[in-house]
Amino acid sequence: MWHQIEENKRKSGILIFTMLFVLLILGACLGVAFSCYTNPPSANSFAALSQEEIVTLELAILQGLFYSAIVWLFLLVITFVDGKRAILALNHAKKIPKGANKILENVVAEMSLAAGLPTPPEIYIIDCLMPNAFATGMNPKHSAIAVTTGLLTTLDRDELQAVVAHEIAHIVNRDTTYMLFAGIMLGTIVLVSDCIVRSFCGKSRNSRSNGGAFKGGGAAVLIMFVVLIFAMIIAPLAARLLYFSLSKKREYLADACAVQYTRYPESLATALAKISGSVYVFRDADKITSAMFIVHPLDTEIIYKNRYSLFGDLFSTHPPTEKRIEILKTMTRADFDAYNEAFKKTSGRRRTILTKEELYGTKHLEIKKPNQEKQSKVDGSLVAGTVALATVGTLADVKAKEAQEQQKQELVERKREALDTVWKANNYIFKKCTCGTKLKFPQEYKGQEISCPHCNALIKVENDETVG
Amino acid sequence: MSETTIITLIPAIVMGLILIYVAGVYNSLVVLKNRVKNAWSQIDVQLKRRYDLIPNLVETVKGYAAHEAATLEKVIKARQQAINVNADNVKSRALAENALSGTLKSLFAVAENYPDLKANQNFLQLQEELTSTENRLSYARQFYNDSVLEYNNKKEQFPVNMFAAVFNFENRSFFEVAEEEKAAPKVSF
Structure with a gap:
């Protein structure tokens, strides 16, 4: 595990400088393109370029390099100071206030202890029906x-606990650090090359009517062509490959760590399944940040089946979920x-997924089932409830039906709880009516009273009301 | 470079390499030892949390189930005993804490017989807090034991064991639970 941390730190360093390199080249391209546009060289080949034109080109390259270095520094500062918030904001995540969701908070605290994390991470909520989660920082x-x-x-x-354990494993292994850098740097490169391509396309269209970029001789066209190819294909592709090729193994490792924390592989398997x-898709998920989620948000079963291609595996950031589940289920x-x-x-295969260095310090850990007491208690109450109905034949039916009913009830309860958490994250005030209805209204609400939609009773609004 | 300088240089380089190696071993041992220490303090935090929650719980239960005085008394006594135990002796501490866990379990079992108590908002909150504390305790203990194992393993391996003895790195004991937990409510007063 410690090996993984070191490796991630090293990789983050390499990535930062690779990105500097790519950005510098992009900057030089941008400089050349700009200079060719404002001051097109008239020669037909490189050899025929005049001394003066070569100097202007060189100057343009230097300018491009200078500006891209500044952009890189700026990005670095942003990543260090505000990267976490940027990623969270991109995914519309809202911080939940203390006490808004006791179970979630407890689960996070428990898993932080299991992982030996010095301080438990902050908890954010995203209002989206697709079940998913990610960590950053x-x-x-x-x-x-x-x-x-x-x-x-x-x-x-238990399943929530397994997912949180997986995310905390990412934090402990420093995957989040690496992903944060990669995400922000990659995002910028894609953005810059996009700008270049767009400006070129716009200009070449103009050039037909009033002679723009391609007014000059063959050298100008050639230079522009090379720049365009680089900006259009190579830069974003290289950045993407670099980013994506690295995240598959870390998912396996995070799964393994999560099992080590919870000591219960089954719960992670069912959670992943x-x-x-899920029939829902997280449409708002940002393409670049989507590699951070526990299961790729745009890559659920339904979509996956429709969109499978040869390159799918090369570009996918996550190992196939079925495989992850299968591994977890066969763990002894x-x-x-x-x-x-x-x-x-x-x-x-003979090959293993975790290397010797990563295995350091591990031993035989037994699987332990959590919350067994709770399970038996539920069974017990079910039996007590059905004994009255005596007939043995229908006993199983009734039991199944009751279990189903209870499950449904639990689902509704959880849904209510989850939505309440979103309201609380948005700083809504909660107020209980005498009829049992929970009223929620924004803090900015100016009125003195609010009427309950169920019993029409008027409820006084006091802003000092505690959330709960 | 003359031959004599090379001959004198070689031992110097070898000594330097050994020194670097020993420093590396020492530092890694310190890191592991501090992790164990830190893990232990995490356990301590959770234990304190539990001590603080118990009086409230006892007060709440008293209001509804006054004639379960014996069970309540056991919980209070086990808590007091756990607090009084020598903080540095891991073994005796684990024993006292496990006894406390056992009495708490029997208290919650008793509470099952009082519907009014079970419906009490305060009691439910305390129950959730204590359950979570128990969970946290078990995970903190798990991390502590893992850290101790890693530390002890590293320390006992050759050639690290030679330096470990010189630098006075002591073995740490596990916060055992398995056996005692099975026979949990075995508190006799």
């Missing part, structure tokens, strides 16, 4: 976990070794 002390309302509704406590089987113990064995068994 520059370092473990200043990290955040964001979950969707869909996650809170569809998963039970529920998430990837809860340590890294067991994960490796399960990986070998399911993929039929």
Whole structure:
């Protein structure tokens, strides 16, 4: 595990300088393009360029380099100071106030302890029906976990715990640091090259009517052509490949760590199945940040089937979810070794997924089932409820029906709880009516009274009312 | 470079490399030791949290189930005993804390018989808090034990064990739970 942390730190460093390199080249391209546009060289080949034109070109390149270096520095500062907030804002995540969702807070606190995280991460909520979650942050002390309302509704406590454990593993392994850098740098490169391509296309259209960029001789055209190709294809492709090629293994590792924290692989398996089987899609998910989620938000089963292609695997940031589930289900113990064995068994390959360095310090950890008492209690009450109906034949039916009913009730309860959390994250004030209805209204509400939609009673609005 | 300087340089370089290695081993041992220490303090935080919650719980239960005085008394006594135990002795501490866990479990079992108590908002809140505290305790203990194992493993391996002895790195004991938990409510006063 410590090996992974070191590697991620090193990779973050390499990435920062690779991105500087790519940005510098992009800057030079931009400089040349700009100079060719405002002051097109008249020669027909490179050799025929006059001394003066070469000097202007060189100057343009230098200018481009200078500006891109400034952009890079600016990005670096932004990433360090505000990267977390930018990523969270891109995904419409809202911070939840203390006490807004006790279970979620407790689960996060418990998993932080299991992972030995010095301070539990901040908790954010995204108002979206697709169950999903991601983590971000520059370092473990200043990290955040964001979950969707869909996650809170569809998963039970143990499954939620497994997902949170997976996200905390990302934080502990410093995957979040790396992803933060990669996300912001990649985003900028894509943006800049997009700008270049757009400006070129716009200009070449103009050039037909009044002679724009292509007014000059062959050298100008050639230069522009090379720049365009680079900006259009190579830069974003390189950035993307770099970014995507690195995140598959970290998902496996985070799964293995999550199991080590919870000591219960089954709950993560069922959670993953529920998430990837969701009929909802997180449309607002940003393309660049989507690699941070536990299951790719634009890559659920339904979409995956329609869009499978040869390059799909090369560009996908996550290993196939079915495979992750299969590995978890074949685990016989809860340590890294067991994960490796399960990986070998399911993929039929000799190669293991976690290397020796990552296995350092692990041992035989037994699987332990959480919350067994709760389960037996539910069964007990069900039996007590059905004994009155005596007939043995229908007993199973009634039991099943009651269990179903209870599950439905639980789902409704969880949904209500999840939506309440969103209201609280938006600083709404809660007020209870005597008829049991919970009224929610924004803090800015000016009126003195509000009428209950169920019983029409007038309720006094006091702004000092505690949220709850 | 003359031959004599090379001959004198070689031992110097070897000594330097050994020194660097020893420094590396020492530092990694310190990191692991501090992790164990930190993990222990996390357990402490959760234990304190539990001590603070128990009086409230006892007060709440008293109001509804006054004639369960024996159970309540056991909880209070177990808490007092856990607080009084020597903080540095991991083994005896684990024993006292496990006894307290056991009495708490029997208290919640007793509470099942009082519908009024079970419906009490205050009691429900306390129950959720205590359940979460128990969970946190078990996860903190899990991390502590993992850290201790890693530390002890590293320390006992050759050639680290030679330096560990020289630098006075002591073995840490686990916060055991398995056996005691099975026989949890075995408190005799």
